[in-house]
Amino acid sequence: MPPRIFSTTKDLSLYIHVPFCAKKCPYCDFYSCPPHDINSYIKALSQEVDGLFTEAPHLEHTPLRSVFIGGGTPSLFGQESFLLLAEIVHRFTHTADMEWTLEVNPEHFSSSMADLWCSQGVTRISLGVQTLQAKELRHIGRNHTPDDIERIFANASIKQFHSISCDIIYGLPGQTEKGLIDTIEKLTKHSSIGHISAYELTRYPTTPFGKDPSIPFPTEEELEKLTEICHDTIEQAQFYPYEISNFARTVSDESCHNKAYWERRPYLGLGPGAHSYDGSYRLSRPADLSGYTKETAKGYFSNLSVHQLSREEHREEYLFLSLRTRRGILKQEFLHQFKEPLFTGIRKEVISDLCAAGFLREEPQRVYPTRAGMLRADGIALRLL
Ligand code: SF4
CATH class of the missing domain: 1.10.10 (Arc Repressor Mutant, subunit A)
Incomplete structure (x- = not known):
């Protein structure tokens, strides 16, 4: 007998994992695969929601405070696929001021896609900048250039979003203090950027970066210095840290969605590798697209791990x-x-x-x-x- 999940939930956050990337970055251990079977994935997502609403019908009317579409690379979806994805979000009830974040790789930003995202309800863009140093971007295998970032902020379409967040990484191979400061100063001078997420590069042992001892990563001491510089430079630009890696310009720039995780409010994760928490149970699906597309038709609990927290x-x-x-x-x-x-x-x-x-x-x-x-x-x- 499956447990009654989300039984006391009054409002909810929703995460959708889009498991596709055009190519794998050498430092990344997130679950992703080439974008081959997008239609089957979207069909499976819809079946997952069918199964969920069968098990917990009240969730259809439980207002979403926030939605986060992450990955993977959700911004590689063209118009048609994005509209199908948005239809899934629209099957839920939304609060009037719901925050809806979309992760965007800079090379995918265009006026027409920004207009489409906005027309469907996206309020917040999380832009994977990582660094504004061309050499570092090449080294970490990213597909964009510093010019792509400038082009985005020169485009009036970016202004229609309520908040823009930029991800940056420190501790990159060969990264200098000067380069890190330059990246942060150039980003924070854009008044439309209200949020910075600054992550230390992790060398996961299973990734190409983790396996190659010849890559010149910073020493412990250099990393400590880069961390201090990163925090100092962001704070000097009048952003404040409200979490270990997250800085906001104003309270309304803080991520409502991420705060749900840190404050342990209920959230629902959809997609392969996604996790959910209902205040009592932690639920997770295997990071396996092919299993996901087969199992979701069998019901919400099929191939779902359920753990009740002590x-x-x-x-x-x-x-x-x-x-x-x-x-x-x-x-x-x-x-x-x-x-x-x-x-x-x-x-x-x-x-x-x-x-x-x-x-x-x-x-x-x-x-x-x-x-x-x-x-x-x-x-x-x-x-x-
Ligand atoms: S684009 Fe993002 S999710 Fe995809 S491989 Fe690169 S870092 Fe990982």
Whole structure:
């Protein structure tokens, strides 16, 4: 007997994973494959929603606060495929001010596609800039150039979106401090950019970058310096960090969707490799397009892993996720969720040590990390478990 999922959900965030990329970037370990079978994928997505609405009919009328279409490379969809994808989003009920983010690779941006995305309800673009240094872009196998980015911001169509976010990466092979500063300064001078996500490059062992020891990655010391420079330069441009890797110009530029993950609000993931959370269960599908297109016709629970979180797992997640954010741990929320005060036993001592060391700050309502604390969020969470 499958569990009753999303039974207490009042509002929801939706993630759709588009698993296609024109080619694989050598550092990336996300699930993606060549764009060969787009129609079967979209048909399977629609069947997944059919199955979901059979198991949890109320979700059809549960308003979506946010939608995020990510991948993979969703922007490689042409007009016809994008409209079919949008139809799936339109099967759900939306709040009046729903945030709808689309991940866009710069080489796919055009006035006509921007108009189409906007006409369907997209409010926010997350642009995969990565770096504005031509040599670095070539090295990491990206298909765009720095000129493509300038072309986008010279195009009036970009102004129709409520918010623009740019992804950048630091810790790239051969990246210099000067190059990183130049990238950030050039991006932040565009007033239409309200959000920056800055990620440290991870060397996943299964990727070409992870397997090749001859690639000149920064040393630990250089990486620490690049991290400091990255945060300093973004903050000097009047963006503030509200999460370890995410910076906003104003509160309305913060990503409502990502905050749902960090604040552990219910979200539904559709597509191969997508995850869902309903406040009690974590659900996940294998990252396998061919299995996905076969299984979804058999019902929502077919080939879906379901795990009910224990109280300890809830608490662990709460601490790990909260300590990544400037919001931090809310004392009342912690008490309400875990039926124990935050300041109990050894935790009281640990928090006071971490405050004295400059990693945490305490206010009457909450305990939150400083920048140094955010950058060590996992280690701090482990000490508070
Ligand atoms: S385009 Fe993005 S998702 Fe696709 S391989 Fe490159 S980094 Fe990964």
